[in-house]
Amino acid sequence: MDGFKQIMLGACVMAMSSVIHAQQAHDFKGLGSPAGHEQIAGWNIDVFPDGTGLPDGQGTVALGEKVYKTQCMSCHGVNLEGGLGPKLVGGQGSLASDKPVKTIGSYWPYATTIFDYVRRSMPFQSPQSLSNEDVYSVTAYLLSKNNIVPADTTLDAKSLAAVKMPNRDNFYVDDRPDTKNERCMADCLKK
Amino acid sequence: MNEKDASTAAIAEPAGSQLKPASAGTRAARRNFLLHSSAVVTAVATAGVAREALAADPTKEAAADAAANLPPNVPKWTRSLGSPTASPYGKPSAFEKKAIRNMYPGLKEPMSAYSTSPLQELDGTITPNGLFYERHHAGVPQIDPAEHRLMLHGLVERPLVFTMDEIRQFPCVSPIYFLECSGNPSFLPPYGKTAAEVAGLVSCAQWTGVPLKTLLEHAGLKKEAKWIVAEGADGAAMTRSIPIEKCLDDVLVVYSQNGERLRPEQGYPIRLFVPGFEGNMSIKWLRRLHVTDQPGYTREETGKYTDLMADGRARKFSFVMECKSLITQPSGTHKLTRKGTHEIRGIAWSGHGKITAVDISTDGGNTWKAATLQEPVISKALTAFRFLFDWNGEEQVIMSRAVDETGYVQPTLDQLIEARGKVSFYHNNAIQPWKIATTGEVTNGRV
Numbered sequence: 001m002d003g004f005k006q007i008m009l010g011a012c013v014m015a016m017s018s019v020i021h022a023q024q025a026h027d028f029k030g031l032g033s034p035a036g037h038e039q040i041a042g043w044n045i046d047v048f049p050d051g052t053g054l055p056d057g058q059g060t061v062a063l064g065e066k067v068y069k070t071q072c073m074s075c076h077g078v079n080l081e082g083g084l085g086p087k088l089v090g091g092q093g094s095l096a097s098d099k100p101v102k103t104i105g106s107y108w109p110y111a112t113t114i115f116d117y118v119r120r121s122m123p124f125q126s127p128q129s130l131s132n133e134d135v136y137s138v139t140a141y142l143l144s145k146n147n148i149v150p151a152d153t154t155l156d157a158k159s160l161a162a163v164k165m166p167n168r169d170n171f172y173v174d175d176r177p178d179t180k181n182e183r184c185m186a187d188c189l190k191k
Numbered sequence: 192m193n194e195k196d197a198s199t200a201a202i203a204e205p206a207g208s209q210l211k212p213a214s215a216g217t218r219a220a221r222r223n224f225l226l227h228s229s230a231v232v233t234a235v236a237t238a239g240v241a242r243e244a245l246a247a248d249p250t251k252e253a254a255a256d257a258a259a260n261l262p263p264n265v266p267k268w269t270r271s272l273g274s275p276t277a278s279p280y281g282k283p284s285a286f287e288k289k290a291i292r293n294m295y296p297g298l299k300e301p302m303s304a305y306s307t308s309p310l311q312e313l314d315g316t317i318t319p320n321g322l323f324y325e326r327h328h329a330g331v332p333q334i335d336p337a338e339h340r341l342m343l344h345g346l347v348e349r350p351l352v353f354t355m356d357e358i359r360q361f362p363c364v365s366p367i368y369f370l371e372c373s374g375n376p377s378f379l380p381p382y383g384k385t386a387a388e389v390a391g392l393v394s395c396a397q398w399t400g401v402p403l404k405t406l407l408e409h410a411g412l413k414k415e416a417k418w419i420v421a422e423g424a425d426g427a428a429m430t431r432s433i434p435i436e437k438c439l440d441d442v443l444v445v446y447s448q449n450g451e452r453l454r455p456e457q458g459y460p461i462r463l464f465v466p467g468f469e470g471n472m473s474i475k476w477l478r479r480l481h482v483t484d485q486p487g488y489t490r491e492e493t494g495k496y497t498d499l500m501a502d503g504r505a506r507k508f509s510f511v512m513e514c515k516s517l518i519t520q521p522s523g524t525h526k527l528t529r530k531g532t533h534e535i536r537g538i539a540w541s542g543h544g545k546i547t548a549v550d551i552s553t554d555g556g557n558t559w560k561a562a563t564l565q566e567p568v569i570s571k572a573l574t575a576f577r578f579l580f581d582w583n584g585e586e587q588v589i590m591s592r593a594v595d596e597t598g599y600v601q602p603t604l605d606q607l608i609e610a611r612g613k614v615s616f617y618h619n620n621a622i623q624p625w626k627i628a629t630t631g632e633v634t635n636g637r638v
Contacts, residue, residue, distance in 0.1 A: 028361060028409060031353065031361065031409065032343075032349075032351035032353045032409065032410070033353075034350065034351065035342055035343070035344050035352045039342070039352060040342065043342055043478070043479055044479070045428070046420050046422075046430065046481055046483075046487055047487075048483070048485055050485070052485075095503035095504075095505075096501070096502055096503030100499055100614050102494065102499065107493075107494060107505075108490075108494050109488065109493050110493065112488070113488055113490055113493050113494070116430075116487070116489060116490070117489070117490040117494075120427075120430070121426070121427050121429075121490075124302075124303075127329065127427070128428070170503065170504045170505060171497065171504070171505050171506075171507040172507065173506075173507060173508055174506050174507065174508050174510065174511075175506065176509065176513065176618075178610040178611065179607060179609075180606075181601065181602040183548075183592075183594060185550070185560070186557075186559075188552075
């Protein structure tokens with residue numbers, strides 16, 4: 001009997017352990033370290049249309065012209081007419097024509113995008129080398145040259161987010177499919 | 192590719208078949224010579240003739256000695272040793288020179304540029320990693336995986352930083368998906384000579400990585416989450432916003448392509464992969480995922496990858512690459528060398544799912560017949576199609592038209608222009624015509 005009990009006990013333990021094994025939750029908790037505020041702040045450079053993400057500081061059109069001449073002119077031209085880099089002025093009113101000119105002034109819906117893009121990707125050869133003051137300033141200069149803000153403008157987080165770009169309301173969410181081709185098999189060119 | 196190289200492509204017969212057989216006398220003399228020199232050949236081979244063979248210009252050698260390797264002679268490679276085993280990384284045959292990526296015509300600046308897959312040289316549906324199309328905005332960074340991190344933050348319970356080793360410890364998947372640039376090609380001329388120039392910004396591979404959903408659940412996604420702004424670690428710090436529904440569906444954080452680690456030009460050590468959506472959303476060298484309640488309206492999703500319509504308004508968030516097909520063989524710069532039956536081959540794909548049919552027209556679009564689809568047909572992957580047709584030496588225009596599981600039928604360029612105008616630029620998935628001349632030469636039917 002003792003032997004039988006032991007066998008039964010053993011069988012129960014085995015059955016229990018297999019149940020435990022089957023019910024064991026997957027555990028990946030150890031993967032990844034907590035991202036601290038400082039770490040996130042160092043990497044998170046996203047700027048949103050409502051101004052979220054814009055840093056402290058400010059910049060003027062006058063300083064922006066200086067920044068442009070030293071950092072941007074070689075690619076975008078003396079008069080922002082473009083070269084190796086795209087044209088940065090003009091095009092307003094051209095979008096419905098056969099030759100639309102898409103610039104930050106004529107096409108981009110949000111001024112915050114200029115700040116975001118210049119800070120993260122420009123100058124082309126040395127991205128993320130400009131100070132926040134430089135980026136605010138060159139953004140102000142570009143907006144001024146597109147006649148979107150006056151030449152004496154000083155931009156900061158609040159005023160930049162408040163700039164309304166000329167083309168803002170002319171975007172709509174993807175509504176495709178927009179073609180209705182038929183699966184015609186014969187005499188299709190006559191139809 | 193230059194035209195001279197391309198003119199002998201694909202459907203032309205093997206070069207050797209045009210050579211006349213050697214006379215009986217010549218053959219006997221040659222056989223005699225070979226017999227006597229065989230001992231020398233063996234000795235040289237063991238001393239490293241393999242190295243010599245690699246260094247020699249194979250084209251010149253072939254021209255001078257081709258007849259010696261044709262029947263009834265036994266070829267020299269049968270009578271000698273080949274290259275040694277275990278070269279560290281295999282390369283294509285030295286005779287395959289046309290299957291290379293090329294800069295898109297007109298592009299001179301290589302840092303913010305793109306190169307195409309040589310579709311007219313490829314068979315099947317999986318693109319070799321070294322020929323996968325590439326697009327960069329600030330060159331290709333060389334990143335040490337030990338020093339790379341992926342940060343996941345924003346609307347999550349636990350903001351986290353992952354090492355590459357940690358990413359690889361999550362359960363992974365290995366699906367097959369195509370990737371296509373939204374500007375493949377533009378609506379405007381020049382329309383391109385080869386299949387690669389027409390639509391070489393599409394490729395397909397098996398991707399291995401972690402479902403983004405797994406990482407989001409691991410970090411604890413908050414209810415307010417609506418978008419994820421993904422950012423690359425390259426000099427462009429490229430960013431795109433992706434709807435959370437897509438992120439929880441089939442988006443992957445990928446580290447391998449066709450079984451090997453990503454190539455640097457494909458985002459090594461990790462990239463995002465957003466199946467069926469325009470290529471630039473699959474952020475390479477991925478370093479940050481910012482979970483938000485609004486899209487970033489980044490430069491790419493406002494100033495670039497939006498679709499300007501004829502009325503001056505523009506379509507935004509046009510993410511999906513719609514159904515499309517392309518005949519790759521015969522295609523521009525190929526040549527039919529004889530009258531008779533030829534097999535038309537090509538690829539079809541849809542960002543909405545599976546391809547259900549590809550139809551072929553050999554009369555410029557007046558009549559169509561269904562092509563055979565190569566199994567397996569995989570959702571959001573390239574599908575190969577084949578169709579036999581008889582060419583009797585007349586001028587003909589051939590084209591393919593794909594249908595996907597949503598019932599969408601690939602449109603003509605005229606239909607696209609009617610709907611969007613000529614300046615829309617992105618998302619051109621029009622039917623592509625190829626013209627076969629009476630000489631058998633194939634050119635772009637659109638020019």
